[in-house]
Amino acid sequence: MNQEILNNIFATLKPKPRLTISQWADQNRYLARGTSPEPGRWRTARSPYTREIMDVFNTTANIVVVCASSQVGKTEIALNILGFYMHEDPSPTMYLMPTDGNAQDFSKTRVEPTIQASPALSNLFKYSKDSDNTIELKQFSGGYVAIYGASTPTKLASQAIKVLLADEIDRFPKVLKGEGDPLKLALQRTTNFFNRKVLFISTPTVKNDSRIEEWFEKSDKRFYHVPCPDCGHEFILSWDLVKWKLDDKKELIINSVHLQCPACFFNIKDKHKSELLANGKWIATAPNKTMPGFHISSLYSPWVKFYDLAKEYIEATNSGDPLKLREFMNLKLGLSFEDVLLELDPEILLRRREFYNCELPDKVLYITCGVDTQGDRLEYHIIGWGDGYEAWVLQYGVIFGDLTSEKPWKALDDVVTSKFTFKDGRQLIIATTFIDSGGNHTNEVYKYAMKRNHLGVYPVKGRAGNTNIIQSVSKNNVYKTTLIIVGVDSGKSRLFHSLAIEEFGAGYVHFPREDSANCDYHYFQMLTAEKKEIVLKNGSYSERWVSVYARNEALDTFVYALAALEMLNPNFEAQRKAIEELPLPEQTQIEFKPQERRILSRLNR
Ligand SMILES: [Zn+2]
Structure with missing residues (x-):
């Protein structure tokens, strides 16, 4: 009998695990020293918005989409899910990163330390040979985890997998030579399992050119709503609600940074955050869709202060460098960035x-x-x-x-x-x-x-x-x-x-x-003679200027x-x-x- 059939039988016969993923993580997951600002036992209550994301993964949902900024515990969510399946429901699993280099790095610096720090996981390898536990492939009784880069098509095509955790999908190569879209290839590996489990998780990149945004648009689009500590109004934390003052030297006044309740204008400070998060709840904004999708930004992070974000934003805008502003939007706010700089209209400039x-x-x-x-x-x-x-x-x-x-x-x-x-x-x-x-x-x-x-x-x-x-x-x-x-x-x-x-x-x-200044229509055609194209190459941005007018x-x-x-x-x-x-x-x-x-x-x- 081949492995695939065995896997299928295995998946069907095994009784459903009793723990939710967040319960499992609270009991079994330890954060290794050096990998987290708060090493030790994982506590879901520290970042309450992670609970539903993890728990929904082990319901009937086949695909879960998470559009997240940095520093919200994105990787910890994925590692908790990975650990849960290794321990509670061993399955053929693939953890997919943009490149082989990313994958190896991730295996060495995040997966292995997580296994070592969490007895429930390290025990799985008690009887394994060294050759069963390599950087790329971790085999244990009942299952395995392959940690691959999306840039190597042969690896994507070779195995049937039940659990696919695809991390940073906005940085995946778009097309592999002769093989097509790597994400599609990986997804095809899961179709043999009726109870397949797929996680798409990423910070978004360029508007209208973002995989995670595309998937999120197809989902039920859940946003984390928190109640104002003063008036109880429930709302989504968004950047336009963050306010601050500058002093005479145009420096940010530390104590002035706050988030303003849109209903009562109460000044919400960092000290209110843990209360906000604990009382928050996810609300689907497209409830007619069935695929769960979550959006979360650094504004929610228990590890990031409003002040830090305001400071970074001011630095990014003052630098005059649009790339820095885009990075802020992508990484901190979890938003794609509509690049207004792509092309300019000479007509409009002439008129002004x-x-x-x-x-x-x-x-x-x-x-x-x-x-x-x-x-x-x-x-x-x-x-x-x-x-x-x-x-x-x-x-x-x-x-x-x-x-x-x-x-x-x-x-x-x-x-x-x-x-x-x-x-x-x-x-x-x-x-x-x-x-x-x-x-x-x-x-x-x-x-x-x-x-x-x-x-x-x-x-x-x-x-x-x-x-x-x-x-x-x-x-x-x-x-x-x-x-x-x-x-x-x-x-x-x-x-x-x-x-x-x-x-x-x-x-x-x-x-x-x-x-006398000679700013005629031809002048504006020359001024706007090029446009910027943004290409995602090998998982990172590259830009090039192309000519749209000869002079x-x-x-x-x-x-x-x-x-x-x-x-x-x-x-x-x-x-x-x-x-x-x-x-x-x-x-x-x-x-x-x-x-x-x-x-x-x-x-x-
Ligand atoms: Zn209020």
Whole structure:
């Protein structure tokens, strides 16, 4: 008789276990030292929302979906379920992780320590040979656990399994070469068992491209409702209810962070959390569906304070890096992130142009310039920057000419030395100009820039990948001149994030309606000439920029101008004071020289 038939008979004949999974865990599960903030005996009451998730798994449900953020005990839930089946209902079981590396790591650092720390489980291996208990495969009387990576199709196809625990499914490869979807392959292994048990558990990733979200949408969508300690109103903890205050230095005031009851506005603090959780209950929001699905975020975690989350959120938004914000949404809130940065509409940007009615808007504190070289021309972009990186496009321009001759470069001199005048007559000069040396005229760019470092002019080279906007500064080139490597992908992400902001203030980009600034429809087509595609590859995000319009000089030069600002390490507050202290031009003839030349000391070090 083959193993599969035996397994089936075994599964059918064995009497139903008497314990629920949470009861089993409370009695038998120990958290190994070093694997948990609270080692020792597992207590379901510590994170009461885990009880129903675990217990529902051992009811008639075949598939249970858990969409969870980090730090809510997601892995402990899976390990409790695993331990229960090993001990109470030994079955052919597969624990599936995104890659073989993930699987081996998980086996060594989580499964094995759990077995060792929990006598009920370690006893199962009392009579096992060493060869029965390997990293990949743990065999014991009546059952086994295979711990595999979803990237190896041969393993997925080889066994019939009754219990499938698929962890971090949003990071599973989408398709295996010639084999199709690994999750489908694994799921097919379970169809021989009428009483199969499948757990899909994951933090979500990109909206409309998230496996766990897709499964959750098909489920009865349970959310954990908690009663307000003050008015008793039952509600779901959500991020928009978290409130805080900042002090004069824009630092988070620790005691100000709280969660506000949506009914009575009572300030719920961390000290209320254990009471909240103990009195909470899961409510299905799509009760007509039969598949149980759970959503839980870090806001519920007994191990995470509201303050920590507020701090992380503020850091993520202040960084201006959309990836950090996405990580926060995914990992902390258990939400997929709709990437508003994917593609921008030139029409919409064109429509929001405004008349500056002056050469230099009052709030501008720094001016930088980005220059691109093409076969027959130079294109430049002059941007003014204010507090919080609010930007005012001042001018876009093209200088035609033979770049091996002097003429176009002389014209560029007029640009990089130009002065912009505030309404009151004070003037700002361009602090830094970054010129792309990556085109056809590398030598000309080096020669031009190296003689104008004193004017803040530097050659740059763009490099892809998500790194800092200023990747490096070196003199590693034939002219031994200062060359700056600019992380263009990060710069584009930052810029697109800014362009998506619709309210004046931090990060917003202003465009002038004045004809002299050259911000016409073609300009906006160039500015939005690329779009970002997000690809999940080998279980991790990767992004790439693809072209949607042939000309992208306005985009490239804006990114260089942004990098030029970053190179200055801008201190908006200090710069504002410096400008305010300037005497008005009619009172004195001294010309304003802002502190932009700090760049020189930075580069010469
Ligand atoms: Zn209330």
